[in-house]
Amino acid sequence: MLHVDSPFPPDTPKHEDELIVPARQLPNWLVRLAALRDPAIRQILPELGVHKNASSAKARRVLGWAPRPPQDAIVATADSLLRLGLLKGGAKAGA
Known part of the structure; x- marks a missing residue:
């Protein structure tokens, strides 16, 4: 599946x-x-x-890394897609 x-x-x-x-x-x-x-x-x-099976445990333990909250990651992704012009209504970078 x-x-x-x-x-x-x-x-x-x-x-x-x-x-x-x-x-x-x-x-x-x-x-x-x-x-x-x-x-x-x-x-x-x-x-x-x-x-x-994947885990971020080692990155957290060794590097002290903490992921962004899911909502922040989604907003950042949408902003990037718009900025790069990959979505309708988005402006290309440098345009």
């Missing part, structure tokens, strides 16, 4: 004005079917069924 999860941890407080991204699962057969028509989806086929 291909998992598409919300960027927010389950314990993130919910506010009325926040958009909540639902988690969805697509069966592998549906992803493979879509890959027949879409090269971008075809690129993820080798990842189907592969479970990866």
Whole structure:
């Protein structure tokens, strides 16, 4: 199954004005079917069924690193996409 999860941890407080991204699962057969028509989806086929465990524990422990709050990261990403002109209505850098 291909998992598409919300960027927010389950314990993130919910506010009325926040958009909540639902988690969805697509069966592998549906992803493979879509890959027949879409090269971008075809690129993820080798990842189907592969479970990866990743953690920021070492970065926190060794470097004292702390991630941005999810809401701040999303806003910073949107600002960058707009600044680079990668979204409709965005101004290209240097323009």
